Amino acid sequence: MTTPGIEALSFFTPRRYVHLNELATHHGIDPAKFSRGIGQEKIALPNADEDIVTMAAEAALPIVERVGVESIDTVLFATETGIDQSKAAAIYVHRLLGLSPNCRCVELKQACYSATAALQMAASYVARKPSRKVLVIASDVARYDLGSSGEATQGAGAVAILVSSEPKIAEIGTESGLYTEDCMDFWRPNHRRTPLFDGKASTLRYLNALVEAWKDYQANGGLDYDAFSRFCFHVPFSRMGEKANSHLAKANGQKQNPDHVLPSLIYNRQVGNCYSASLYLALISVLENDETDLTGKNIGLFSYGSGATGEFFDLRVQPGYAEHLFPEQHQSLLQDRDAIDYDGYITLWHEKDLTQGTQECASGRFRLTGIEDDKRIYVDQQA
Numbered sequence: 001m002t003t004p005g006i007e008a009l010s011f012f013t014p015r016r017y018v019h020l021n022e023l024a025t026h027h028g029i030d031p032a033k034f035s036r037g038i039g040q041e042k043i044a045l046p047n048a049d050e051d052i053v054t055m056a057a058e059a060a061l062p063i064v065e066r067v068g069v070e071s072i073d074t075v076l077f078a079t080e081t082g083i084d085q086s087k088a089a090a091i092y093v094h095r096l097l098g099l100s101p102n103c104r105c106v107e108l109k110q111a112c113y114s115a116t117a118a119l120q121m122a123a124s125y126v127a128r129k130p131s132r133k134v135l136v137i138a139s140d141v142a143r144y145d146l147g148s149s150g151e152a153t154q155g156a157g158a159v160a161i162l163v164s165s166e167p168k169i170a171e172i173g174t175e176s177g178l179y180t181e182d183c184m185d186f187w188r189p190n191h192r193r194t195p196l197f198d199g200k201a202s203t204l205r206y207l208n209a210l211v212e213a214w215k216d217y218q219a220n221g222g223l224d225y226d227a228f229s230r231f232c233f234h235v236p237f238s239r240m241g242e243k244a245n246s247h248l249a250k251a252n253g254q255k256q257n258p259d260h261v262l263p264s265l266i267y268n269r270q271v272g273n274c275y276s277a278s279l280y281l282a283l284i285s286v287l288e289n290d291e292t293d294l295t296g297k298n299i300g301l302f303s304y305g306s307g308a309t310g311e312f313f314d315l316r317v318q319p320g321y322a323e324h325l326f327p328e329q330h331q332s333l334l335q336d337r338d339a340i341d342y343d344g345y346i347t348l349w350h351e352k353d354l355t356q357g358t359q360e361c362a363s364g365r366f367r368l369t370g371i372e373d374d375k376r377i378y379v380d381q382q383a
């Protein structure tokens with residue numbers, strides 16, 4: 001039986017960003033606090049005509065163009081910044097991508113973790129139905145209150161993952177380690193646009209969940225620490241990935257190796273937090289930027305969703321994986337963006353959902369053109 005895994009991986013982030021030096025200048029803070037202390041450079045900012053749906057459709061488009069729509073019968077949409085309490089964002093994306101009507105579309109939530117639940121469900125499904133492919137999409141807008149400790153860690157983006165029985169990029173290992181505890185480190189009640197959080201405590205809950213999930217992974221017969229060449233951690237900000245790397249090494253009585261994690265942080269530094277998508281943006285970053293050929297290597301992934309659930313699992317990189325990635329598109333997406341100044345950032349931050357259309361600004365092919373009678377209207381500008 002073929003081991004299920006990742007056949008294709010793609011991401012999208014909006015065209016506009018604010019550089020953290022702008023924020024540092026405005027707040028009278030040493031820019032090194034953000035560039036080194038937090039480890040971030042830029043905050044990606046969606047325009048009013050972009051949201052989790054348009055970003056998700058943009059991320060998935062290159063995959064659908066490559067593999068066609070026939071074999072995709074499931075779309076699992078992971079987000080913690082949902083746009084509707086009832087209707088799944090997956091259904092809008094399904095229409096925008098022209099997928100078959102004979103398809104199941106669902107939205108999943110558990111803070112930044114739910115894309116991992118989706119990935120595991122998808123792997124189990126394609127193991128049972130090897131002719132089917134599942135589109136897992138993680139898409140989020142990380143927006144924090146102005147002046148809060150989280151402000152510098154904002155961002156936006158989406159990752160699309162095609163899970164199938166043709167794992168051209170990586171096989172998904174069968175073992176995982178799980179950990180859940182009921183804690184209030186980060187949450188967003190329905191009436192709020194921005195989250196409530198206990199920043200410092202959240203970093204400790206994250207590190208605790210990492211070690212507990214790792215122990216469970218070991219107890220379940222997972223690979224030894226030494227079997228891993230690289231690790232990808234959930235990245236709320238890139239220093240957290242570095243801290244996780246050193247914490248896991250220490251828990252295993254080892255000295256941390258920065259090469260284990262640094263290539264996975266390159267894209268996240270440029271995009272900012274994108275919650276459910278962040279871990280998988282880190283995965284794309286290591287696969288597209290690592291100078292070592294990762295063929296046959298094991299990558300350990302730690303997924304964390306505040307509240308909290310964590311999971312540690314592994315991927316095995318496949319021969320020829322690099323031919324199935326989209327590095328040129330991703331690098332030009334990041335390079336060809338527009339910097340906006342502090343005032344522009346504040347204006348965008350305050351912009352509410354558009355109610356009667358807006359100036360066309362979306363970066364890609366898909367736009368939210370309006371909300372009429374509480375119905376969101378999405379268009380494919382090439383249709």
Ligand code: CAA
Nearest residue numbers: 030032033036037038112149150199200202203206236306
């Ligand atoms: N030059 C270099 N470094 C500097 C500096 C300077 N001039 N000034 C400060 N620093 C360093 C500090 O020494 C500190 O480093 P260490 O962490 O290694 O000690 C670092 O910059 C951060 O500075 P502070 O300790 O002053 O902390 P802060 O007020 O900036 O807050 C934070 C940090 C609490 C993590 C904040 O970013 C935050 O609240 N973020 C939102 C919550 C979050 O992301 N939590 C992560 C775990 S939860 C999760 O992962 C889910 C999720 O996606 C939200």
